[in-house]
Amino acid sequence: MSDPTSKAAGTSRRGFLKTTALGGAGLVAGAGAAAAEGDPLITKVxxxxxxxxxxxDAAPYGMPIRFESHVVRRNxxxxxxxxxSSINFTPIHALEGTITPQGVAFERHHSxxxxxxxxxxxxxxxxxxEKPLVFTFEDLTRFPRHVLTAFCECAANGGMEWGGAQLEGVQFTQGMIHNMEYTxxxxxxxxxxxxxxxxxxxxYVEGADASSNGRSIPLEKAMEDVMVAFYANGEALRKEHGYPVRLVVPGWEGNMWVKWLRRIAIYDQAVEGREETSKYTDMMPDGRARKxxxxxxxxxxxxxxxxxVPIRHGKGPLVITGLAWSGNxxxxxxxxxxxxxxxxxxxxxxxxxxxxxxxxxxxDIDWDGSEMFLQSRCIDETGYVQPTKDALREIRGTNNVYHNNSIQTWWVQPNGEVENVEIA
Amino acid sequence: MSDPTSKAAGTSRRGFLKTTALGGAGLVAGAGAAAAEGDPLITKVxxxxxxxxxxxDAAPYGMPIRFESHVVRRNxxxxxxxxxSSINFTPIHALEGTITPQGVAFERHHSxxxxxxxxxxxxxxxxxxEKPLVFTFEDLTRFPRHVLTAFCECAANGGMEWGGAQLEGVQFTQGMIHNMEYTxxxxxxxxxxxxxxxxxxxxYVEGADASSNGRSIPLEKAMEDVMVAFYANGEALRKEHGYPVRLVVPGWEGNMWVKWLRRIAIYDQAVEGREETSKYTDMMPDGRARKxxxxxxxxxxxxxxxxxVPIRHGKGPLVITGLAWSGNxxxxxxxxxxxxxxxxxxxxxxxxxxxxxxxxxxxDIDWDGSEMFLQSRCIDETGYVQPTKDALREIRGTNNVYHNNSIQTWWVQPNGEVENVEIA
Structure with a gap:
C-alpha cells in the first residue's frame, strides 16, 4: 500500500480556507454557504x-444511513x-477506495x-x-483456502458508448464492475x-440456474488462478452474487465468473455454447465475429x-478521483x-x-473555474496504454457491444456541471 | 498478496473424497450424510x-441471503x-478473509x-x-485523499477472559474488532x-455525541498516520461507525477512534479526561492504574x-483458520x-x-479424531511474540479489563464440539 504519511506536513498548501479562521470576536465558519459568524452548528449544543x-441492539445487521439512500444499484x-435477464450498475460515482460492498455491486443475471x-x-x-466426483458444500470447505482480491467486469461495460456519448453518469457508462476480496x-x-x-x-463451467450460463475456459487459465469462492468481502457471497459458490476468474470477462456453480466438465475442445458464440464475441467492421x-x-x-457528481464548491482546490484496472x-x-x-x-x-x-x-488540482475536458488513461505492468475511443474504433468499428476499454471524456463546465462528451 | 497458485497441482493430496467417485452405474455423492446413489440434487432438474x-431491480441495496441470518452482531x-453505553460483537467465527463488512462490524457507543x-x-x-478553523463537510472533501486498511480493536477485547475461560464463542471472547479499508x-x-x-x-479529539468521548493523542502520532475518514470499505461510513466523519488511529485502541468527530484541540499537555483516566487504563496487581x-x-x-463452529465432518482433512494482527x-x-x-x-x-x-x-491438517488443544500465536515485524495468558498475568494480574492479547485455547473434543478452556 502507499504510505499515507509520505507528504510532508507543516506548510499550508491551500488558500481556500483563509476565510474560515476563527476571529477573536466569534466564529467565521465554512468556505461555502454555511459561513456565518457564530455558526450555531458549532457554538450551540x-x-x-x-x-x-x-x-x-438496534441493528444486528447494519444498513447505510438514510442520507445515503441514493447510493444504490440502478438498472x-x-x-x-x-x-x-438484465443488468444493473454499481454506483461507482459515489464510492471511494477500492472495495465494492456486496450490497451495491452490479448484478448480471441470465435467468x-x-x-x-x-x-x-x-x-x-x-x-x-480419472474419477468423476460430486462434492457437497461441506466437502469444498475442507480444501485449502486462499484469499485474493479481483475486479469482475462485464464484457459489455461501456458497450453503449461505442456509438457515441450516450449515458449521463459514470454509474451507467462504466458501472458494470465491482471489486471484492474473495476467499x-x-x-x-x-x-x-x-x-x-x-x-x-x-x-466447461455451468451454473445451477435455468440459464446455466455455460462457458469454456482453457485448462491453462484454470490451473493458474481461478478460484471456487464462498466468501466476498469477508462474509458469505450474497444470493445475487452466486451463493453459496461462484467462480472467480481474475482479469477475465465477468460472464465467465459462473454463479451458483454446478458443474465442471473437462473436454478436449471448447463447447462453443450460446454464451461464447452468439454472445460475448466482438462484431468486427467486416461483419465477422471475433471470439x-x-x-x-x-x-x-x-x-x-x-x-x-458536479462540482458544487466553485474554483480552488479540487480532488479528482477515479478507478483503474487491468486484466493483465x-x-x-x-x-x-x-x-x-x-x-x-x-x-x-x-x-x-x-x-x-x-x-x-x-x-489534487487548483481549479481556475474554466471548462475542462477530463480524461484518465491507465498503463499496466505489461506497458499497455489505454487507447482513445478513436484508436479503438479504427480496429473495432462501432457495431460492437463488448470490450470497450477506451478513454472516457467528461466536459466540466464553468458552473461545475459535467457532461459525457466525445472530442474530435 | 500471497500467490494463490503457489501450490503444485496434479497430485491428489487427500483421501476423504474416495467415496464420492461417480461409478458407471450411478452417482455416489458426498463425503457426508448426503451420500446416495443417484443423488437427485445432481441428477434431477x-x-x-x-x-x-x-x-x-429486486434489491437496489442488497442484504445477505436468509440462510445467513445467524451471522450478525450480538450484544x-x-x-x-x-x-x-454498551458494545456488541463481530461474528468473526463466521467470517473469512480479512475485510469486515460494516453491517456486522462491532459497535461501541458511550451514549x-x-x-x-x-x-x-x-x-x-x-x-x-496559529489560526483556529471550522470546516464544513465539503471543506474536508477538498483535501488530498488517501486509502488505508486498519483494524480497530476495543481495548477491552478479551477483557472477560482475564479471570478465566468464560465465554463460549470467539465472537464474544475476541469479537470487539473489525478491519476496514478507509478513505x-x-x-x-x-x-x-x-x-x-x-x-x-x-x-485532544472529541465527538459530536453527548458522551463526546474525548481523548488525548500525542502530536507525533497525529503527524504519523492518523486519518480523518469518510468512507469504509468503499462506501460512506455507516451511522454506527461515525457518519459522516470518524478518526482512524491505526494500531491504537479503538476508544481513540473518535466517531462523529467534532473538535480537534491542540494543547501543551494531555487533558486526562474521563476516558483516559477512570477508563481505558490498566489496573496493575499493586492496585495502581497504568495509563x-x-x-x-x-x-x-x-x-x-x-x-x-464445531467440526461436523469427522476426522480427515480439516481447515484451521484465524486472524492475527499487531498495532506495531x-x-x-x-x-x-x-x-x-x-x-x-x-x-x-x-x-x-x-x-x-x-x-x-x-x-490444513489431517485430523485423526482425537482431542486437540488448539492455540495460535502471532509474531510481528518487531519480533514480538504473543504471550501466554500465564505470562501476561505474571505482569498484569487478573484485576484487569483492558489489553489482554494472550493466547487463546480451544479444546476440540473427539465428537467435534469445541470449548473455551485454560490449560495449566
Whole structure:
C-alpha cells in the first residue's frame, strides 16, 4: 500500500480556507454557504449532543444511513427486454477506495438470481477425468483456502458508448464492475482431486440456474488462478452474487465468473455454447465475429467529478478521483488530462495496486473555474496504454457491444456541471 | 498478496473424497450424510433450474441471503447496564478473509449512535494553533485523499477472559474488532492548515455525541498516520461507525477512534479526561492504574474451529483458520499448536499482511479424531511474540479489563464440539 504519511506536513498548501479562521470576536465558519459568524452548528449544543442515540441492539445487521439512500444499484429499463435477464450498475460515482460492498455491486443475471441453500448445493466434476466426483458444500470447505482480491467486469461495460456519448453518469457508462476480496479454494486443487486426463484441454463451467450460463475456459487459465469462492468481502457471497459458490476468474470477462456453480466438465475442445458464440464475441467492421476475447484490457475512468457528481464548491482546490484496472496484471501508472488529452499529469495511486484488481487514483488540482475536458488513461505492468475511443474504433468499428476499454471524456463546465462528451 | 497458485497441482493430496467417485452405474455423492446413489440434487432438474430467479431491480441495496441470518452482531445483556453505553460483537467465527463488512462490524457507543447529516456537520480546530478553523463537510472533501486498511480493536477485547475461560464463542471472547479499508484525509494536513504552535504537543479529539468521548493523542502520532475518514470499505461510513466523519488511529485502541468527530484541540499537555483516566487504563496487581497503553500489541485467535463452529465432518482433512494482527506493524508469522503449545506449526498467511491490519491465516491438517488443544500465536515485524495468558498475568494480574492479547485455547473434543478452556 502507499504510505499515507509520505507528504510532508507543516506548510499550508491551500488558500481556500483563509476565510474560515476563527476571529477573536466569534466564529467565521465554512468556505461555502454555511459561513456565518457564530455558526450555531458549532457554538450551540445540538439535539444529537444532548440525548441518547441508537443502542447497540438496534441493528444486528447494519444498513447505510438514510442520507445515503441514493447510493444504490440502478438498472436501465430500456436496455433489456426482461429484468430477469438484465443488468444493473454499481454506483461507482459515489464510492471511494477500492472495495465494492456486496450490497451495491452490479448484478448480471441470465435467468434471475436463484436461491440455493448449502444443504441443496452439489458440484459435479466430470468429462475427461480419472474419477468423476460430486462434492457437497461441506466437502469444498475442507480444501485449502486462499484469499485474493479481483475486479469482475462485464464484457459489455461501456458497450453503449461505442456509438457515441450516450449515458449521463459514470454509474451507467462504466458501472458494470465491482471489486471484492474473495476467499475460496483453487480450481486446480479440485481438478487434481478428480485427475484431468492428458487429452483434457478445456474446462466447461455451468451454473445451477435455468440459464446455466455455460462457458469454456482453457485448462491453462484454470490451473493458474481461478478460484471456487464462498466468501466476498469477508462474509458469505450474497444470493445475487452466486451463493453459496461462484467462480472467480481474475482479469477475465465477468460472464465467465459462473454463479451458483454446478458443474465442471473437462473436454478436449471448447463447447462453443450460446454464451461464447452468439454472445460475448466482438462484431468486427467486416461483419465477422471475433471470439475468445477473455482478458479485460487496461482501463480507467474518473468517478468524481462526473455527470452525477458536479462540482458544487466553485474554483480552488479540487480532488479528482477515479478507478483503474487491468486484466493483465498491476496498474503501474494513471495519467489525468484536464484538456482532452493534450497534456497529461501523473495521478497518485492510493492504497494498493493489486494485480487484476481495482486501483484507486487521486489528483489534487487548483481549479481556475474554466471548462475542462477530463480524461484518465491507465498503463499496466505489461506497458499497455489505454487507447482513445478513436484508436479503438479504427480496429473495432462501432457495431460492437463488448470490450470497450477506451478513454472516457467528461466536459466540466464553468458552473461545475459535467457532461459525457466525445472530442474530435 | 500471497500467490494463490503457489501450490503444485496434479497430485491428489487427500483421501476423504474416495467415496464420492461417480461409478458407471450411478452417482455416489458426498463425503457426508448426503451420500446416495443417484443423488437427485445432481441428477434431477430442480425448481431453481427450471424457472426465473429474482430480477435485477429486486434489491437496489442488497442484504445477505436468509440462510445467513445467524451471522450478525450480538450484544451480551449482562455485560453493561445500558444498551446506549454498551458494545456488541463481530461474528468473526463466521467470517473469512480479512475485510469486515460494516453491517456486522462491532459497535461501541458511550451514549448511543447519533444521526448527523453532512449539512449539519462541523469540525473545529482550536487551542494552540496559529489560526483556529471550522470546516464544513465539503471543506474536508477538498483535501488530498488517501486509502488505508486498519483494524480497530476495543481495548477491552478479551477483557472477560482475564479471570478465566468464560465465554463460549470467539465472537464474544475476541469479537470487539473489525478491519476496514478507509478513505479520508490526513490529520496532519488539517493541522498544517491551522498551524500548530511550537508549544502544542497533544491533540485532544472529541465527538459530536453527548458522551463526546474525548481523548488525548500525542502530536507525533497525529503527524504519523492518523486519518480523518469518510468512507469504509468503499462506501460512506455507516451511522454506527461515525457518519459522516470518524478518526482512524491505526494500531491504537479503538476508544481513540473518535466517531462523529467534532473538535480537534491542540494543547501543551494531555487533558486526562474521563476516558483516559477512570477508563481505558490498566489496573496493575499493586492496585495502581497504568495509563497510556495505546498500542494494541500483537495477537491472534483461531476463528474456526471454535465453540460456535464445531467440526461436523469427522476426522480427515480439516481447515484451521484465524486472524492475527499487531498495532506495531505487519504480522510476519503465525504458529498453530494442536497440543496446547507443546509443539507449533507455521500457518500460511492468506492474502495481504498489511501493517496494523487484520491478517488471515490457514493451516490444513489431517485430523485423526482425537482431542486437540488448539492455540495460535502471532509474531510481528518487531519480533514480538504473543504471550501466554500465564505470562501476561505474571505482569498484569487478573484485576484487569483492558489489553489482554494472550493466547487463546480451544479444546476440540473427539465428537467435534469445541470449548473455551485454560490449560495449566
Amino acid at each position: 445540538q439535539d444529537w449532543a444532548s440525548g441518547f442515540g441508537d443502542p447497540v 436501465v429499463e430500456w436496455l433489456t427486454e426482461s429484468p430477469v 434471475g438470481a436463484i436461491e440455493l441453500s448449502k444443504d441443496d448445493y452439489r458440484l459435479m466434476i466430470n468429462g475427461l477425468v 475460496g479454494i483453487l480450481l486446480k486443487d479440485l481438478l487434481a482431486e478428480a485427475g484431468v486426463k492428458p487429452e483434457g484441454k478445456w474446462v 475468445w476475447t477473455w482478458v479485460m484490457d487496461a482501463k480507467s475512468v474518473i468517478t468524481s467529478p462526473s455527470p452525477q 496484471g498491476k496498474v503501474t501508472r494513471v495519467d489525468v488530462s484536464t484538456d482532452g488529452g493534450n497534456t497529461w499529469t501523473e495521478a497518485r495511486i492510493s492504497g494498493d495496486a493489486k494485480p487484476k484488481a481495482l486501483t484507486r487514483f487521486h489528483l | 430442480q425448481d431453481w433450474a427450471s424457472g426465473f430467479g429474482d430480477p435485477v 451480551v445483556e449482562w455485560l453493561t447496564e445500558s444498551p446506549v 448511543g449512535a447519533i444521526e448527523l447529516s453532512k449539512d449539519d456537520y462541523r469540525l473545529m480546530i482550536n487551542g494552540l494553533v 479520508g484525509i490526513l490529520l496532519k494536513d488539517l493541522l498544517a492548515e491551522a498551524g500548530v504552535k511550537p508549544e502544542g504537543k497533544w491533540v 497510556w497503553t495505546w498500542v494494541m500489541d500483537a495477537k491472534s485467535v483461531i476463528t474456526s474451529p471454535s465453540p460456535q 506493524g505487519k504480522v510476519t508469522r503465525v504458529d498453530v499448536s494442536t497440543d496446547g503449545g507443546n509443539t507449533w506449526t507455521e500457518a500460511r498467511i492468506s492474502g495481504d499482511a498489511k501493517p496494523k491490519a487484520l491478517t488471515r491465516f490457514h493451516l
